[in-house]
Amino acid sequence: MTEFSSLSRREFLAAAGCGTALGSLLGLGLSLRPAQARAQALRIREAKATPSLCPYCSVGCATIVHTIDGEIVNIEGDPRSPHNEGTLCPKGAAIYQLHKNPNRATKVLYRRPRGTAWEEVDLNWAMDRVAELVKKTRDETFVERLEDGTLVNHTTAIFALGGATLDNEWNHLQQKLMRGLGVVAIENQARI
Ligand code: SF4
Numbered sequence: 518m519t520e521f522s523s524l525s526r527r528e529f530l531a532a533a534g535c536g537t538a539l540g541s542l543l544g545l546g547l548s549l550r551p552a553q554a555r556a557q558a559l560r561i562r563e564a565k566a567t568p569s570l571c572p573y574c575s576v577g578c579a580t581i582v583h584t585i586d587g588e589i590v591n592i593e594g595d596p597r598s599p600h601n602e603g604t605l606c607p608k609g610a611a612i613y614q615l616h617k618n619p620n621r622a623t624k625v626l627y628r629r630p631r632g633t634a635w636e637e638v639d640l641n642w643a644m645d646r647v648a649e650l651v652k653k654t655r656d657e658t659f660v661e662r663l664e665d666g667t668l669v670n671h672t673t674a675i676f677a678l679g680g681a682t683l684d685n686e687w688n689h690l691q692q693k694l695m696r697g698l699g700v701v702a703i704e705n706q707a708r709i
């Protein structure tokens with residue numbers, strides 16, 4: 518028995534240009550769900566299961582991370598969780614790709630002022646450059662008091678935007694650093 522009508526599935530496969538053998542099997546009413554479930558079970562049979570959390574938003578869905586010899590082989594929702602009950606939203610369901618992704622950038626790319634191309638630069642050089650520009654911008658724009666004498670000690674020239682994969686500890690340090698510099702525009706993408 519198929520999940521959808523065989524007609525709509527055939528139409529979908531034809532439109533997607535899928536292989537004819539797979540299309541024929543599905544067209545005959547064969548469900549691949551049991552085979553997929555068995556393949557998944559085999560893939561994680563020898564794996565170590567470690568409970569964790571999805572890092573992407575404040576819902577904090579529980580996950581199970583499967584590893585073999587320290588390598589992540591699978592991440593899925595934890596059915597023991599009382600609030601996500603084993604489910605993950607599409608973003609959370611793709612967490613595995615956060616760890617294993619050939620498209621992930623692993624080098625710092627820099628485009629010089631008035632440059633037209635990206636070039637690879639050393640991470641330490643890039644960190645020093647960021648620090649240098651933050652200090653320069655802060656020194657040039659820091660306001661201690663407004664014209665009416667109100668004490669503000671701020672700069673509105675720097676904006677801090679966190680990412681969904683930053684953890685509590687990082688966000689705590691980040692906001693302390695930013696507030697120490699006088700940055701008042703602090704936001705995190707996980708709230709947007
Ligand atoms: S991003 Fe999705 S899976 Fe992750 S915690 Fe938020 S709702 Fe849950």
